[in-house]
Amino acid sequence: MKGLPFIFTSLLQFLVLQLATAADTISPSKPIIGSDTLVSSGQSFKSGLFSAGNSSWYLGIWYNNFPDVVVWVANRENPLADSYGSLTLSKNGSLVLLDQMNNSVWSSTSSQVAEDPVAELLETGNLVVRDKAATASEIYIWESFDFPSDTLLQDMKLGWNFRTGHNRFLTSWKNDSDPSPGQYTYGMDNVPLPQLVIAKGAKKQFRTGPWNGLRLTGTPGSSVSYEVVHPIFVYNTTDLYYSYEAVDKSVVTRLKLSESGIQRLVVNKGSTTWAVMYTLQYNQCDNYGVCGANSICKINKSPVCECLHGFVPESWNEWGVLNWTSGCRRGTPLNCQKGEDFLRIRNVKLPDQLDFRVILSTSIDECKAECLRNCSCVAYTKSDIGKGDSGCLMWSGALIDMREFDEDDREQDIYIRMPFSELGKSSRKGKRVVLISVLSAVSLLIVLGFSCWYIILKKRRKKRASRDSKEDLELPLFDFDTIATATNNFSHTNKLGEGGFGPVYKANLTREEFIAVKRLSKDSGQGIEEFKNEVTMIAKLQHWNLVKLLGCCIQGEERMLIYEYMPNKSLDCFIFDQSKKALLDWRKRFDIIMGIARGLLYLHEDSRLRIIHRDLKSSNILLDDELNPKISDFGIARIFGRNQTEAKTKRVIGTYGYMSPEYAIDGKFSMKSDVFSFGVLLLEIVSGRKNRGFHHPDHHHTLLGHAWLLWNKNKGLELMDSCLDNSYVKFDVLRCIQIGLLCVQKLSLERPAMSSVVFMLGNEGAILPQPKEPGFFTERSSTGTDNLISNGTITISTVVAR
Ligand SMILES: *[C@@H]1O[C@H](CO)[C@@H](O)[C@H](O)[C@H]1NC(C)=O
Ligand SMILES: *[C@@H]1O[C@H](CO)[C@@H](O)[C@H](O)[C@H]1NC(C)=O
Ligand SMILES: *[C@@H]1O[C@H](CO)[C@@H](O)[C@H](O)[C@H]1NC(C)=O
Ligand SMILES: *[C@@H]1O[C@H](CO)[C@@H](O)[C@H](O)[C@H]1NC(C)=O
Ligand SMILES: *[C@@H]1O[C@H](CO)[C@@H](O)[C@H](O)[C@H]1NC(C)=O
Ligand SMILES: *[C@@H]1O[C@H](CO)[C@@H](O)[C@H](O)[C@H]1NC(C)=O
Ligand SMILES: *[C@@H]1O[C@H](CO)[C@@H](O)[C@H](O)[C@H]1NC(C)=O
Numbered sequence: 001m002k003g004l005p006f007i008f009t010s011l012l013q014f015l016v017l018q019l020a021t022a023a024d025t026i027s028p029s030k031p032i033i034g035s036d037t038l039v040s041s042g043q044s045f046k047s048g049l050f051s052a053g054n055s056s057w058y059l060g061i062w063y064n065n066f067p068d069v070v071v072w073v074a075n076r077e078n079p080l081a082d083s084y085g086s087l088t089l090s091k092n093g094s095l096v097l098l099d100q101m102n103n104s105v106w107s108s109t110s111s112q113v114a115e116d117p118v119a120e121l122l123e124t125g126n127l128v129v130r131d132k133a134a135t136a137s138e139i140y141i142w143e144s145f146d147f148p149s150d151t152l153l154q155d156m157k158l159g160w161n162f163r164t165g166h167n168r169f170l171t172s173w174k175n176d177s178d179p180s181p182g183q184y185t186y187g188m189d190n191v192p193l194p195q196l197v198i199a200k201g202a203k204k205q206f207r208t209g210p211w212n213g214l215r216l217t218g219t220p221g222s223s224v225s226y227e228v229v230h231p232i233f234v235y236n237t238t239d240l241y242y243s244y245e246a247v248d249k250s251v252v253t254r255l256k257l258s259e260s261g262i263q264r265l266v267v268n269k270g271s272t273t274w275a276v277m278y279t280l281q282y283n284q285c286d287n288y289g290v291c292g293a294n295s296i297c298k299i300n301k302s303p304v305c306e307c308l309h310g311f312v313p314e315s316w317n318e319w320g321v322l323n324w325t326s327g328c329r330r331g332t333p334l335n336c337q338k339g340e341d342f343l344r345i346r347n348v349k350l351p352d353q354l355d356f357r358v359i360l361s362t363s364i365d366e367c368k369a370e371c372l373r374n375c376s377c378v379a380y381t382k383s384d385i386g387k388g389d390s391g392c393l394m395w396s397g398a399l400i401d402m403r404e405f406d407e408d409d410r411e412q413d414i415y416i417r418m419p420f421s422e423l424g425k426s427s428r429k430g431k432r433v434v435l436i437s438v439l440s441a442v443s444l445l446i447v448l449g450f451s452c453w454y455i456i457l458k459k460r461r462k463k464r465a466s467r468d469s470k471e472d473l474e475l476p477l478f479d480f481d482t483i484a485t486a487t488n489n490f491s492h493t494n495k496l497g498e499g500g501f502g503p504v505y506k507a508n509l510t511r512e513e514f515i516a517v518k519r520l521s522k523d524s525g526q527g528i529e530e531f532k533n534e535v536t537m538i539a540k541l542q543h544w545n546l547v548k549l550l551g552c553c554i555q556g557e558e559r560m561l562i563y564e565y566m567p568n569k570s571l572d573c574f575i576f577d578q579s580k581k582a583l584l585d586w587r588k589r590f591d592i593i594m595g596i597a598r599g600l601l602y603l604h605e606d607s608r609l610r611i612i613h614r615d616l617k618s619s620n621i622l623l624d625d626e627l628n629p630k631i632s633d634f635g636i637a638r639i640f641g642r643n644q645t646e647a648k649t650k651r652v653i654g655t656y657g658y659m660s661p662e663y664a665i666d667g668k669f670s671m672k673s674d675v676f677s678f679g680v681l682l683l684e685i686v687s688g689r690k691n692r693g694f695h696h697p698d699h700h701h702t703l704l705g706h707a708w709l710l711w712n713k714n715k716g717l718e719l720m721d722s723c724l725d726n727s728y729v730k731f732d733v734l735r736c737i738q739i740g741l742l743c744v745q746k747l748s749l750e751r752p753a754m755s756s757v758v759f760m761l762g763n764e765g766a767i768l769p770q771p772k773e774p775g776f777f778t779e780r781s782s783t784g785t786d787n788l789i790s791n792g793t794i795t796i797s798t799v800v801a802r
Helices: 003-022 220-227 316-320 364-373 428-448 450-472 480-486 528-540 586-606 661-666 671-687 703-712 730-743 754-762 784-788
Strands: 045-052 056-063 070-073 086-089 095-098 104-107 117-121 127-131 140-143 158-161 166-168 170-175 178-189 195-200 203-207 229-235 239-246 252-258 261-267 275-279 295-297 305-307 311-313 328-330 340-349 356-359 377-383 391-396 402-404 412-419 495-499 502-508 514-519 549-555 558-564 610-612 621-623 629-631 638-640 646-648 668-670
Touching: 045 070, 045 117, 086 117, 158 178, 166 178, 170 252, 178 239, 178 252, 203 261, 239 252, 305 311, 311 316, 316 586, 316 754, 340 364, 364 377, 364 391, 364 412, 480 502, 480 514, 480 549, 480 558, 528 549, 586 610, 586 621, 586 629, 586 671, 586 730, 586 754, 610 671, 661 668, 661 671, 668 671, 671 703, 671 730, 671 754, 703 730, 730 754
Parallel strands: 295 402
Antiparallel strands: 045 056, 056 070, 086 095, 095 104, 117 127, 127 140, 158 166, 158 239, 170 178, 178 195, 195 203, 229 239, 252 261, 261 275, 295 305, 311 328, 340 402, 340 412, 356 391, 377 391, 377 412, 495 502, 502 514, 514 558, 549 558, 610 638, 621 629, 646 668
16 A cells, blocks of 8 residues: 555656656747646746636746746736647747637747747746857847746846836736736836836835935835845846845745735745745835825834924824825925025935936035025935935925834935924024124124114114014903903802812803903912913914813913803713713713813824823813813923923822823823823713722722723623613723723823824724723722822922923
8 A cells, every 4th residue: 555656656757757858948840738848957947838717728837846836927818718728939939829729829029030949948937939049048039037927036127128118017916816917016117216116007005215326225124035035236228127136046935916015935945835024015104105295104103104394284184083195284384585494304215206306416415405496396315326426316296105214224314395493493594684784783883883783782672572572462461350350359159160270260251251260379480471471372272172262361470361161161060970960971971082082182193282281180171061072271281392202200290090100100291191091081981980089899999990800801881870871882882991991001102192092982993902901900908099199189380381
């Protein structure tokens, strides 16, 4: 029994070998027919007929060791109906594939004619036709490498032969079992600077950065493959192509294009299976133009898209739900006359060459000057194209498909045009005016003496004074007496509540018109200028879910903030009040959660400033007459720089129960500490219970701990406020709780950004991660907590605006 299979296989091998030697080359008198195959000299490749799908036969080339891996197909669009085909070589050197009826289904096209042609499958997998008589055997009349299918083998070229105008590119199979041409192509885009592009039809899916004279930029990730293959890039007057060779000749490797992008596959020494070494287009930032115009993709950030400095989303609503397609536009429009400069952005994939110009052999300074001269130039950079001096690249119009790389990838920098206001500089023209006037003042000083100097100084001061008062006008100043009258001299009956920085009063300006007045404590220690600065800052924030600041009032020591009046007071008056709870059904509660999330997203990411609220809690959520939520009390809010993510303070201000661990313990606050507070708030709204002071007969955890325990026991619904029976959809509630738990996770890094929160709340289909342990998940001793956190709300009335 044991001997039989052995005899069997050796017999088969013998047969194959005989066929192979019989058909090593094709000449006009010797076609290969039906199941004959052509074998390359070193036996790596075979060519012959193979079937794919249902009753379709193709002429192809495949690996001898891997008959399933077809690397080239001749008659992709025109299959044979059966295996009775023959490949013949005509007298003039054209390969022709004939079907059973001797009709031609495919033929090679070449402009050259051979005297005495012979066809041969080379060891590289290249099927060539050459002239037997030709002295140099390397000159081919036709070669299959010039007409790639979906695979790029070693020695194949991807790109242009400028002499013949022929472009070689890969075209995917329709699917794994259908070799006919699919929608995807991969080739050399010969726009001013060459770059490799994967496209689906006419739409780009991925591109490398442009050729910079030394290498293709913007593909640092594929450098890992340098250990296996050595890339070859040729760009001169006759040729432009990409090719590669294996570093270790015993490693078999190929590049394959399919729906999932470009993959580099290898068979390692001693192995008999193919492994995927890398896939181009392997992360979100590789998708062409994923962030839209004038934005940058940062793979380590969440969400990945950011507008470039000085730009804002074209559509806040779309941006808020992570739809970045419409991109960003300038916050402050450019004004070429007023003077501009450039902002350097380091280590990026250069934008696509859509409206683009290259100037060879200029210095970087000339490049900058050239870009500055032309008002339509929005960005420039240098590159090593051209000999000697570097070249100058300039973009006009939208900047598409930029991404940021890691520090150590050492990609290129780009310089983007900005108005001075975005660079924090005064106008250059302004500077010049000052310079000139100072110079003339000096000369006048010499000529005319002190008097003139004095006049100029006085004039300038006057100018500044008038400019300052103009700025003040942005926010209405209310008269102290009017306010006093409207609040009945700050009478107790008009008092609405006590905020962090002092009492809040209701005031009726007229019979119908109400406002809310917050009278700041006198010991706030804040100067008039600081107060004004802050008030103007808050007044600029305009969002449906933020309470609107109408103006302020300053008189002597008195500081007051005037807000729109919210008849329904604050959220805590509803959710924690047994008699009013039921007024907020599940739908309404969900709307309130969504509203708060939107307001917070605006503060964090969508307003001109980046604001950390630091004191988000139920009593700071006001409700208007339709119970729409409005975030209020920016008393301890902090402004962050656009790129700042975290700050530290020695004085921890805020409200226990809502503070994240890193803030309460280390004084570190960030957008993620606001997210924590939001999570607490969300769970409070769902449960109708306060986080702080929460008691449960079975354990001593806070509300967060309680929610987490229930969640892990699959009993999330038990967290629900019992008065909500019947008004909710189970799935929605569980989803909400899950999002709440994600927001209160212990590690700030793991909490989602508000943009993701809004997205998750708004999209039922979004897949949510499983939450991890919440912050402060340690059981309190029954009294311990109150020792730790002494007085409920700590309020220190210093408002720090930076
Ligand atoms: C196509 O394949 C199916 C199943 O694989 C088979 O039943 C059918 O006969 C085939 N059709 C032709 C025309 O070969
Ligand atoms: C070579 O011959 C084939 C048919 O025999 C013909 O179709 C083809 O056009 C010829 N090629 C040239 C370059 O003359
Ligand atoms: C096809 O051509 C070959 C060789 O010229 C010939 O032997 C064969 O009979 C032809 N077949 C048909 C169906 O004409
Ligand atoms: C491949 O595409 C053909 C049609 O082009 C289709 O009939 C076939 O089912 C597809 N096969 C797979 C595996 O998707
Ligand atoms: C361009 O480069 C190719 C490959 O190195 C070479 O064969 C060809 O001669 C070059 N052309 C010119 C004009 O230098
Ligand atoms: C994103 O916005 C664009 C244009 O504003 C719109 O056409 C597209 O449908 C949106 N995509 C999604 C997934 O909502
Ligand atoms: C400015 O740049 C645009 C776009 O690159 C170009 O079309 C135009 O000719 C340039 N103008 C000048 C004066 O160089």
